Amino acid sequence: MPEFLQQLVNGITWGSVYALIALGYTMVYGILRLINFAHGDVYMLGAFFAFYAARITGAAVDPNPLKATGILLIAMIGCGIVGFLIERFAYKPVRRSSRLAALITAIGVSLLLENGGQLLFGADPKFFPQIIRATNIPLGMGVTISNQQIIILVVSIALMLGLRFIVMNTRAGKAMRAVSYSHTAASLMGISVDRIITFTFVLGSMLAAAAGVLVALQNPKIEPYMGIMPGLKAFVAAVLGGIGNIPGAVLGGMVMGIAEVMVVGYLSPTWRDAIAFVLLILILLVRPQGLLGQPPAEKV
Amino acid sequence: MRQLAWGAGIVAVLIAVNVLLRPLINPYVAQVIVLCGINVILAVSLNLVNGFTGQFSIGHAGFMALGAYGSAMFSLHVGMRWVAALEAMRVPAPLAEGAALLVALALGGLLAALAGYLVGLPSLRLRGDYLAIVTLGFGEIIRVLILNVDAVGAARGLPGIPAWVNFFWVGVGVAAVILLSRHLAASTHGRALFAIRDDEVAAEALGVDTTSYKVLAFVLGAFFAGVAGGLFAHFLSYLNPNSFTFIKSIEVIAMVVLGGMGSISGAVLAAIILTLLPEVLRPVKDYRMVIYSLMLIVLMITRPGGLLGSREISLAWLVRRLRPSRERA
Numbered sequence: 152m153p154e155f156l157q158q159l160v161n162g163i164t165w166g167s168v169y170a171l172i173a174l175g176y177t178m179v180y181g182i183l184r185l186i187n188f189a190h191g192d193v194y195m196l197g198a199f200f201a202f203y204a205a206r207i208t209g210a211a212v213d214p215n216p217l218k219a220t221g222i223l224l225i226a227m228i229g230c231g232i233v234g235f236l237i238e239r240f241a242y243k244p245v246r247r248s249s250r251l252a253a254l255i256t257a258i259g260v261s262l263l264l265e266n267g268g269q270l271l272f273g274a275d276p277k278f279f280p281q282i283i284r285a286t287n288i289p290l291g292m293g294v295t296i297s298n299q300q301i302i303i304l305v306v307s308i309a310l311m312l313g314l315r316f317i318v319m320n321t322r323a324g325k326a327m328r329a330v331s332y333s334h335t336a337a338s339l340m341g342i343s344v345d346r347i348i349t350f351t352f353v354l355g356s357m358l359a360a361a362a363g364v365l366v367a368l369q370n371p372k373i374e375p376y377m378g379i380m381p382g383l384k385a386f387v388a389a390v391l392g393g394i395g396n397i398p399g400a401v402l403g404g405m406v407m408g409i410a411e412v413m414v415v416g417y418l419s420p421t422w423r424d425a426i427a428f429v430l431l432i433l434i435l436l437v438r439p440q441g442l443l444g445q446p447p448a449e450k451v
Numbered sequence: 452m453r454q455l456a457w458g459a460g461i462v463a464v465l466i467a468v469n470v471l472l473r474p475l476i477n478p479y480v481a482q483v484i485v486l487c488g489i490n491v492i493l494a495v496s497l498n499l500v501n502g503f504t505g506q507f508s509i510g511h512a513g514f515m516a517l518g519a520y521g522s523a524m525f526s527l528h529v530g531m532r533w534v535a536a537l538e539a540m541r542v543p544a545p546l547a548e549g550a551a552l553l554v555a556l557a558l559g560g561l562l563a564a565l566a567g568y569l570v571g572l573p574s575l576r577l578r579g580d581y582l583a584i585v586t587l588g589f590g591e592i593i594r595v596l597i598l599n600v601d602a603v604g605a606a607r608g609l610p611g612i613p614a615w616v617n618f619f620w621v622g623v624g625v626a627a628v629i630l631l632s633r634h635l636a637a638s639t640h641g642r643a644l645f646a647i648r649d650d651e652v653a654a655e656a657l658g659v660d661t662t663s664y665k666v667l668a669f670v671l672g673a674f675f676a677g678v679a680g681g682l683f684a685h686f687l688s689y690l691n692p693n694s695f696t697f698i699k700s701i702e703v704i705a706m707v708v709l710g711g712m713g714s715i716s717g718a719v720l721a722a723i724i725l726t727l728l729p730e731v732l733r734p735v736k737d738y739r740m741v742i743y744s745l746m747l748i749v750l751m752i753t754r755p756g757g758l759l760g761s762r763e764i765s766l767a768w769l770v771r772r773l774r775p776s777r778e779r780a
Binding site for chain 1: 594598708709712748751756
């Protein structure tokens with residue numbers, strides 16, 4: 152039992168990271184119907200931005216919470232800018248073309264970020280400094296949680312609540328929901344669709360950056376290709392929850408994280424990459440629209 | 452009769468190419484040519500699913516892996532013994548190896564086709580991006596499965612596969628998939644696939660059995676992906692699960708979309724271009740993949756419908772292009 156609870160704690164932590172990445176996928180999909188393949192690479196950039204920020208601010212030698220917060224903000228702003236540039240120069244020109252053309256462009260951007268990253272940062276893995284000293288806190292019943300896990304949980308929950316506030320309670324969020332419902336109707340209501348799409352990309356990229364920094368806290372080995380697998384699985388998580396659905400992405404991320412940690416703990420680490428997809432296929436066979444998704448109306 | 456003549460002609464040309472070309476070129480160029488051929492088979496076969504039927508599949512590397520491992524296991528455990536027995540009966544080596552290879556490729560293709568059938572079934576319920584992600588998941592599951600089965604070498608890879616593939620066999624594979632695609636496109640069945648792509652509901656209303664046609668497209672596409680995998684295995688003589696990640700599936704999709712969805716000649720052209728591009732860019736080393744990805748983006752922005760759109764390049768088309776005055780008269 153204590154082992155199970157421990158795995159659950161680890162699974163929820165890992166799941167909250169997936170949820171943060173999945174939110175970016177699901178928001179962009181909800182608005183553009185585009186699978187943004189480059190999203191996982193934005194997550195990678197987040198970790199690298201934080202790595203260099205930590206080096207410049209000297210947080211590695213003298214860790215303190217203020218610097219750590221600053222580093223997180225720098226990474227998020229940096230990735231926000233990257234997200235803006237990607238949308239402006241790669242996705243906007245193909246927006247009126249077929250969805251497949253947009254998809255291949257997304258794949259191109261993903262390859263560009265990975266290989267460009269390799270060129271800039273070097274192919275060898277870098278070790279993310281401990282910008283927060285690790286300590287373990289016992290929770291009772293033999294379960295422990297590290298302070299890094301607590302930070303991951305608190306920051307990701309805060310960001311998710313922030314996102315929820317933006318989407319549900321601000322004008323920009325209302326406009327986002329309108330655009331995801333119908334581009335034409337939204338623009339007739341005086342909403343600048345282009346601006347909302349850009350805003351969505353920036354928001355999603357910032358969340359991915361935060362996920363990158365949080366993961367780097369726990370698994371300090373970072374390299375230019377680190378975004379591929381988490382990106383793919385976060386996308387699967389978004390589909391699992393019902394793509395385009397924000398609470399669904401969080402739920403999907405949690406399910407995925409917990410399932411993965413359980414497989415590693417009780418079965419074998421080599422099956423880790425398969426569980427995500429087995430789960431996905433099983434759920435889609437029963438509920439083709441995902442856990443929280445609405446079945447699409449079929450128009451003739 | 453005419454088709455038989457065509458077939459004989461193709462075989463004769465391929466044998467001639469195989470005999471004449473091999474001494475002339477170095478192994479590196481030979482490898483690039485063979486990889487071009489394998490990628491052409493992959494792209495044209497995926498075009499059956501993505502381009503003809505409009506079903507979005509991103510698990511092609513999984514089918515390729517099944518074909519590769521299936522045929523390699525056959526050759527390692529049965530095929531090599533057959534060849535030894537045939538050679539003991541004084542059958543010439545190329546003939547004996549060719550026969551064993553043919554059986555191996557067919558088995559690999561059938562294994563992949565069976566998997567295609569199993570993946571095609573859920574496609575009855577799923578549409579668009581959901582189908583895409585299921586095929587992606589399927590491809591990844593196959594890869595993880597191979598990584599965990601010790602009998603096929605797991606993460607170490609599978610060495611010692613007999614290298615029976617030469618230009619001739621790759622050429623046969625390319626010719627087979629292109630001819631089949633062309634015939635399919637001109638047939639009733641092909642029209643049914645196009646109808647599903649253009650409007651599934653309308654196709655169903657017109658009496659097209661959408662379900663079985665979608666599965667047919669999946670099975671055919673998977674079969675040739677398996678054949679391509681078999682050729683790949685028997686050319687490199689070594690297999691590793693890392694050759695079949697979803698990046699490989701995505702490469703093949705890029706070929707199909709870049710060529711123009713549904714265009715067979717477009718898929719061929721794009722497969723050759725995207726295989727040669729990284730090789731041509733070799734001198735610029737570190738910048739190679741950066742330039743490759745930039746070119747992919749720029750091509751998609753400037754030609755969103757693909758290089759050829761839905762047009763086809765054929766001999767008749769070329770003749771018309773070269774003699775426009777006669778056409779107008």
